[in-house]
Amino acid sequence: MTEVLLLHLRCADEIVLCYSECPWGTPKNTTISCSLADVMSEQLAKELQLEEENSAFPEVVSVVEGSLISGDNIDTSSDLMLAQMLQMEFDREYDAQLRREEKKFNGDSKVSISFENYRKVHPFEDSDSSEDEVDWQDTRHDPYRADKPTTTPKRGFIGKGKDITTKHDEVVCGRKNTARMENFAPEFQVGDGIGMDLKLSNHVFNALKQHAYSEERRSARLHEKKEHSTAEKAVDPKTRLLLYKMVNSGMLETITGCISTGKESVVFHAYGGSLGEEAKSVPSECAIKVFKTTLNEFKNRDKYIKDDYRFKDRFSKLNPRKIIRMWAEKEMHNLTRMQKAGIPCPEVVTLKKHILVMSFIGQDQVPAPKLKEVKLNSEDMKKAYYQVLHMMQQLYKECSLVHADLSEYNMLWHGGQVWLIDVSQSVEPTHPHGLEFLFRDCRNVSQFFQKGGVSEALSERDLFNAISGLNFTADNEVDFLAEIEALEKINEDHVQNRGKKVSLYSSDEESPPAFCNK
Numbered sequence: 001m002t003e004v005l006l007l008h009l010r011c012a013d014e015i016v017l018c019y020s021e022c023p024w025g026t027p028k029n030t031t032i033s034c035s036l037a038d039v040m041s042e043q044l045a046k047e048l049q050l051e052e053e054n055s056a057f058p059e060v061v062s063v064v065e066g067s068l069i070s071g072d073n074i075d076t077s078s079d080l081m082l083a084q085m086l087q088m089e090f091d092r093e094y095d096a097q098l099r100r101e102e103k104k105f106n107g108d109s110k111v112s113i114s115f116e117n118y119r120k121v122h123p124f125e126d127s128d129s130s131e132d133e134v135d136w137q138d139t140r141h142d143p144y145r146a147d148k149p150t151t152t153p154k155r156g157f158i159g160k161g162k163d164i165t166t167k168h169d170e171v172v173c174g175r176k177n178t179a180r181m182e183n184f185a186p187e188f189q190v191g192d193g194i195g196m197d198l199k200l201s202n203h204v205f206n207a208l209k210q211h212a213y214s215e216e217r218r219s220a221r222l223h224e225k226k227e228h229s230t231a232e233k234a235v236d237p238k239t240r241l242l243l244y245k246m247v248n249s250g251m252l253e254t255i256t257g258c259i260s261t262g263k264e265s266v267v268f269h270a271y272g273g274s275l276g277e278e279a280k281s282v283p284s285e286c287a288i289k290v291f292k293t294t295l296n297e298f299k300n301r302d303k304y305i306k307d308d309y310r311f312k313d314r315f316s317k318l319n320p321r322k323i324i325r326m327w328a329e330k331e332m333h334n335l336t337r338m339q340k341a342g343i344p345c346p347e348v349v350t351l352k353k354h355i356l357v358m359s360f361i362g363q364d365q366v367p368a369p370k371l372k373e374v375k376l377n378s379e380d381m382k383k384a385y386y387q388v389l390h391m392m393q394q395l396y397k398e399c400s401l402v403h404a405d406l407s408e409y410n411m412l413w414h415g416g417q418v419w420l421i422d423v424s425q426s427v428e429p430t431h432p433h434g435l436e437f438l439f440r441d442c443r444n445v446s447q448f449f450q451k452g453g454v455s456e457a458l459s460e461r462d463l464f465n466a467i468s469g470l471n472f473t474a475d476n477e478v479d480f481l482a483e484i485e486a487l488e489k490i491n492e493d494h495v496q497n498r499g500k501k502v503s504l505y506s507s508d509e510e511s512p513p514a515f516c517n518k
């Protein structure tokens with residue numbers, strides 16, 4: 001908080017003025033009837049609207065346009081965002097304090113008093129609650145399923161003087177219920193029942209009301225999800241806050257711009273700062289991979305993680321947002337293993353939620369070209385091939401990993417050698433589909449180098465055997481894949497029978513791939 005404020009003091013005087021009066025004391029101008037957060041979110045909404053209408057935001061923020069986020073130079077147009085961030089931080093801190101006080105107040109008492117109503121951040125706005133209830137968790141249980149048991153609705157007044165019409169009278173009540181449907185959200189289609197003499201029983205009315213309410217919440221959530229998602233063009237406010245914090249802490253000096261918006265991430269370039277005296281130094285140039293918080297991409301890709309025994313136990317318990325963080329975590333662990341084995345790859349600097357900071361492969365803000373893009377002469381092409389062959393072997397044997405998305409798109413050419421990137425989906429060879437992924441990698445690599453004129457390049461099947469140490473003999477792809485799948489099956493049964501628990505983090509403790517020749 002103090003850090004953000006300090007940064008603020010340096011950079012945005014107007015907001016500081018506003019804030020010195022607001023969160024730290026009672027505002028002088030008491031005519032404002034709603035909270036600052038409300039005002040600002042309205043402004044943000046308008047701004048977003050404008051932005052969308054003009055679609056003036058560039059597809060990819062050019063690296064040369066100047067820094068996006070820097071310690072010394074903050075674009076004043078982001079004051080609003082800064083203010084929001086500040087408010088968000090303040091609200092969170094306030095709530096944390098409230099929780100502490102609530103705990104202290106209640107102590108061990110069996111009857112406790114909730115301070116919930118005094119919270120600043122409404123539970124639905126809080127990232128750790130509302131954002132977590134998304135997508136497939138919702139669809140696992142039918143959201144429209146009626147949870148309440150079907151009971152006969154209570155009849156109004158029964159007993160002496162039965163003919164007195166009370167407000168509980170079925171007919172009166174039914175008509176009233178029908179009329180009250182008008183109060184449902186405008187999007188909720190109630191049909192033309194309102195115009196008819198329709199008597200809606202309390203039970204039906206309540207079920208409808210419940211449905212209308214959950215529909216309303218669902219659409220609000222969809223809207224919110226859209227706003228909160230890390231879209232193609234920019235990052236959501238929470239991601240920006242995390243990025244600001246990195247700059248504030250001095251770890252990064254400047255975030256200069258976006259270098260790629262890929263399938264699963266947005267990658268930024270940054271100049272490194274320092275992590276403090278004792279800590280290891282931050283590379284002079286960094287790449288920041290922000291994993292996209294839109295979930296669609298990840299739904300298709302969860303096979304890479306849910307069958308990975310390292311993450312299996314956790315996967316089933318997690319919500320989608322946390323799974324996305326796990327992707328970032330997975331990339332970090334895989335890169336660390338590769339680094340240990342001496343494979344040329346980005347060096348991990350830090351991981352914060354869904355943001356992975358690593359060393360930048362390239363120079364002066366220009367990322368190294370992909371093998372796909374670079375035109376190598378035949379000598380370099382051959383050199384690159386042998387490097388890739390060696391790296392694949394190291395990856396398999398020493399890191400116990402299969403890249404699982406290896407191709408000329410995920411290999412960079414820098415300083416006369418090949419660098420491997422994009423390993424969030426990499427799995428251990430014992431993964432139920434690990435060998436199939438390896439075969440696919442081999443196919444991409446073989447095809448690329450064969451087309452590139454490297455006569456020594458092994459065929460995909462020979463490459464597969466060379467990497468895995470297996471000796472499959474099928475002379476066509478279909479049979480070869482069948483052999484692979486059969487072995488995967490045997491291995492999976494074996495693993496299941498063993499029920500072995502293996503550690504997630506330390507590659508030293510993990511055993512090398514458990515495959516043997518048939």
Ligand code: ATP
Nearest residue numbers: 260262263264265267287346359360361367421422
């Ligand atoms: P894609 O869908 O394009 O494969 P992705 O979401 O899988 O993207 P990456 O492949 O890891 O993400 O990164 C996307 C691009 O960003 C890379 O092709 C590369 O150009 C650039 N990039 C990523 N990491 C680095 C790095 N450490 N140094 C330099 N450039 C990088």
Ligand code: MN
Nearest residue numbers: 262409410422
């Ligand atoms: Mn990639």
